[in-house]
Amino acid sequence: MISLIIDEVKVTAPEGTTILEATLQADIYIPHICSHPFLPAFDGLKPAEFVYQSASRLDNKNTDMEYEGCQLCVVNIEGSEDLQRACNTPAVEGMVVHTDTQEIHEFRRDRLTHILSRHPHACLTCAQKEGCARFPCSTNVSENERCCPLFSSCEFQRVAEYIGIKPETSRYVFEGLSVVEDKPLFKRDYNLCIGCTRCIRVCRDVMGVGALDFIFDEDGQVVVGTVGPTLRESTCRFCTACVEVCPTGALLDKEEFTEAPCQTSCPAGIDVPRYVYLLSEGKFAEAAAVIRETVPFPRVLGYICPHDCELKCRRGELNEPIAIRALKRFAAEHEDKHWKERLKPVTLTGKKVAVVGSGPAGLSAAYYLTRLGHSVTIFETASKPGGMMQTAIPRFLLPQEVLDEEIEEILSSGIELRLNSLVESIGSLLEEGYDAALLAIGLQEGSKVSIPGSDLEEVLIGLDFLRDVSKGKEVSLGQKVLVLGGGGVACDVARTAKRLGAQLVSMVCLESRETMPAPSQDISQTEDEGIEIIPSRSIKQILGEDNRVKSVECLQVKWVEFDEDGKLHLETVPNSEHILEADTVIFATGQSLDYQFAEKNGLELNRRGTVKVFPDNPETNLRGVFVSGDALTGPASVVEAVAAGRRAAISIDTCLGGEGLLKEGLSDKEVPSYLGRVEGFAEKARINPALLPPEERVCSFKTVELSLDTEYAMAESIRCLRCNLRSGIPRHILPPQQKLWIEFNLENVSLVPELEGVYRLLDEHENVIYIKGALNLRQEMEEQLGLRETARYFAYEEDPMYTQRESQLLQQYIAENGQMPEGNRELDDLF
Numbered sequence: 001m002i003s004l005i006i007d008e009v010k011v012t013a014p015e016g017t018t019i020l021e022a023t024l025q026a027d028i029y030i031p032h033i034c035s036h037p038f039l040p041a042f043d044g045l046k047p048a049e050f051v052y053q054s055a056s057r058l059d060n061k062n063t064d065m066e067y068e069g070c071q072l073c074v075v076n077i078e079g080s081e082d083l084q085r086a087c088n089t090p091a092v093e094g095m096v097v098h099t100d101t102q103e104i105h106e107f108r109r110d111r112l113t114h115i116l117s118r119h120p121h122a123c124l125t126c127a128q129k130e131g132c133a134r135f136p137c138s139t140n141v142s143e144n145e146r147c148c149p150l151f152s153s154c155e156f157q158r159v160a161e162y163i164g165i166k167p168e169t170s171r172y173v174f175e176g177l178s179v180v181e182d183k184p185l186f187k188r189d190y191n192l193c194i195g196c197t198r199c200i201r202v203c204r205d206v207m208g209v210g211a212l213d214f215i216f217d218e219d220g221q222v223v224v225g226t227v228g229p230t231l232r233e234s235t236c237r238f239c240t241a242c243v244e245v246c247p248t249g250a251l252l253d254k255e256e257f258t259e260a261p262c263q264t265s266c267p268a269g270i271d272v273p274r275y276v277y278l279l280s281e282g283k284f285a286e287a288a289a290v291i292r293e294t295v296p297f298p299r300v301l302g303y304i305c306p307h308d309c310e311l312k313c314r315r316g317e318l319n320e321p322i323a324i325r326a327l328k329r330f331a332a333e334h335e336d337k338h339w340k341e342r343l344k345p346v347t348l349t350g351k352k353v354a355v356v357g358s359g360p361a362g363l364s365a366a367y368y369l370t371r372l373g374h375s376v377t378i379f380e381t382a383s384k385p386g387g388m389m390q391t392a393i394p395r396f397l398l399p400q401e402v403l404d405e406e407i408e409e410i411l412s413s414g415i416e417l418r419l420n421s422l423v424e425s426i427g428s429l430l431e432e433g434y435d436a437a438l439l440a441i442g443l444q445e446g447s448k449v450s451i452p453g454s455d456l457e458e459v460l461i462g463l464d465f466l467r468d469v470s471k472g473k474e475v476s477l478g479q480k481v482l483v484l485g486g487g488g489v490a491c492d493v494a495r496t497a498k499r500l501g502a503q504l505v506s507m508v509c510l511e512s513r514e515t516m517p518a519p520s521q522d523i524s525q526t527e528d529e530g531i532e533i534i535p536s537r538s539i540k541q542i543l544g545e546d547n548r549v550k551s552v553e554c555l556q557v558k559w560v561e562f563d564e565d566g567k568l569h570l571e572t573v574p575n576s577e578h579i580l581e582a583d584t585v586i587f588a589t590g591q592s593l594d595y596q597f598a599e600k601n602g603l604e605l606n607r608r609g610t611v612k613v614f615p616d617n618p619e620t621n622l623r624g625v626f627v628s629g630d631a632l633t634g635p636a637s638v639v640e641a642v643a644a645g646r647r648a649a650i651s652i653d654t655c656l657g658g659e660g661l662l663k664e665g666l667s668d669k670e671v672p673s674y675l676g677r678v679e680g681f682a683e684k685a686r687i688n689p690a691l692l693p694p695e696e697r698v699c700s701f702k703t704v705e706l707s708l709d710t711e712y713a714m715a716e717s718i719r720c721l722r723c724n725l726r727s728g729i730p731r732h733i734l735p736p737q738q739k740l741w742i743e744f745n746l747e748n749v750s751l752v753p754e755l756e757g758v759y760r761l762l763d764e765h766e767n768v769i770y771i772k773g774a775l776n777l778r779q780e781m782e783e784q785l786g787l788r789e790t791a792r793y794f795a796y797e798e799d800p801m802y803t804q805r806e807s808q809l810l811q812q813y814i815a816e817n818g819q820m821p822e823g824n825r826e827l828d829d830l831f
Helices: 019-025 102-116 155-163 198-206 241-245 272-280 284-292 298-304 324-332 338-342 360-371 400-411 426-431 462-470 488-499 520-528 595-601 638-655 710-718 777-785 802-817 822-830
Strands: 002-006 009-013 050-053 056-059 074-077 096-098 186-189 212-216 222-226 251-253 352-356 375-379 416-418 436-439 459-461 480-484 504-508 532-534 537-545 548-562 568-572 578-581 584-587 625-627 757-762 768-774 793-798
Touching: 002 019, 009 019, 050 212, 074 102, 102 155, 198 212, 198 241, 241 251, 272 284, 272 324, 272 710, 284 298, 284 324, 284 338, 298 324, 298 400, 298 638, 324 710, 352 360, 352 426, 360 375, 360 400, 360 638, 426 436, 436 638, 459 462, 462 488, 462 584, 480 488, 488 504, 488 520, 488 584, 520 532, 548 584, 625 638, 757 777, 757 802, 768 777, 768 802, 768 822, 777 793
Parallel strands: 002 096, 352 375, 352 436, 375 416, 436 625, 459 584, 480 504, 480 584, 504 532
Antiparallel strands: 002 009, 050 056, 050 222, 074 096, 186 251, 212 222, 537 548, 548 568, 548 578, 757 768, 757 793
């Protein structure tokens, strides 16, 4: 550590720290724009030979110049003749630094004037800028001269206001530079660039890509551009770190970015970017450990997760999203169990929890409750654990051995499993000494739509059909099977029927082909297997002969929607009745709770027919009884059920006196920011896992989707934009907010100049109550001291055109509040 004096304050800082870093660490603000806490210090930057703006080549005009920074951070160091840049000058032992002299202020204002000469700034100097939305403009400033959409939240604006804009600053002249809006992820407006080079340095010096550079024009001004005609040709990695560090609106996201959307859209919150990065580095077991930090079913989810994260993947804006689910499966298939060594030791609580149901929600909750130190017993009605994963998901989607292995891993954590154990009374569990009970009973009841003919012999229920097939029961089907429904279960039913030998299998659904609720991958694989999808149809009746199905009468659907309570609304096309031949009809149109169980146990239900819980936790109306999974949310995916089980475990632990802390680091958290150049990065095509040929699929229950091999998995993971790195970039340090209001008392008012101007009075809540122009500011405010009892603060502006400024401030107040300030209204009433 070294010691130095900054503005008469003794400051200690690590050796090698710059003066700027030392002052900021000591809460002494120095204005700066080119510096950023994420970027290394620099002395001088040499320009490129040329850059591109919108494919136009711009050549460097000053080969001997170097970029010396914005120079707004200059300070005076005792013993030095000239002002020095604080951002690149090392702090040394005994140094005495001044940051706040008149010479420094003038220099900074001159430098700011230079920067503003190439940047729109009319709004920054406008008397009516407070609260202004830029449109419309009351002073009729040309739109090209106004500030950008960041106005009022712009870093450069805050710095400029802190330094102070010289009144003689020349008017900005719009140059009509390129505005790039038709490229992925972000917009680039070269008219707003101030040449701070932050974007260049984060791309080149931190990320190691170097897609951006700069040249000097004839006037010695910095001109930033891409190193190739386009970002793609510049090998941009589209991480958007450049957008994060930009201090103006020159680089703006097309959609607001806070965190990597693949992670925020994952119901379980899996750290997708981290495990994808680890795969790209060949660290397969560590990648699997990352997945296990939030889910106990990594392999299962690698097979059957609906991967909504891929719909949000920003790589899809370039060409196609990352194959996240396939990479999850690859990682899970390469785990080495070392993650177990990092598990925290469990402290037993002495509490007992009963879990009713062993589906994904029940098993996940049981696992996490065990990790939290509770003794857990699972009660399962069936002879095998797994719930719908065991009975309703076909083996061609999820192999039996994969499911069994992951369930066994969960149970090995110390969970007691009681199979063939029907729980009829929840209260009896609590009476047996359990401190809490969790219902993870799912929606086990399939249903038929009540239409004529639904009671015919060959009319089946989809869930019952899948259950029977999974148990190895013989299922009799005709040769023309019609599946009613458009969701994932309907696809599973149709594909299973095809594998059982049905010659012609069709799906009929209310929704249009584009709005079917089934995942797009399920739909495409279903059609690949020769199953016809007939969308936008409503079933009027099932026609039969001799109590056997003969055909189905349908109507064309014009539109359909489900309201927030799940109630169906549709309109059919008049006179659109038509017949579809069928000898077997299978309903795959919905699932419901076991209502008899709910009624018998006194469980309150909501309008959607699921169990009602408190707003902030999944506890039911029965004290100590919680619910999770589909019985709480309605039909959902396995990953949603797993996430619900985890949340339920946290809630139960909290109610039992715990802290609900489940975070466990099973792999190294540190992920380097470096990306590096990858030639042709933007054009790299998605690598999908291979599928069994359709003709081979329909003859057996073999797994349809094959695993990626090592080469393909690494190649696919390298396609990731790693936009999560942007979340780790620290926020820029803004100037301190200058105090706007002064306490309204005689001592402070006596310091006000006796000049023309406008003053505002505010109440204790800092609400403006009076606006007034005055020929003598001090005299008028002294008079107001005895008149305005509610006034607690004041502000004033010197302005010889005080009547005009008074009018402007009143108009602004009325625009924002819809009425005059309270004190001005009193005067209006008086006169």
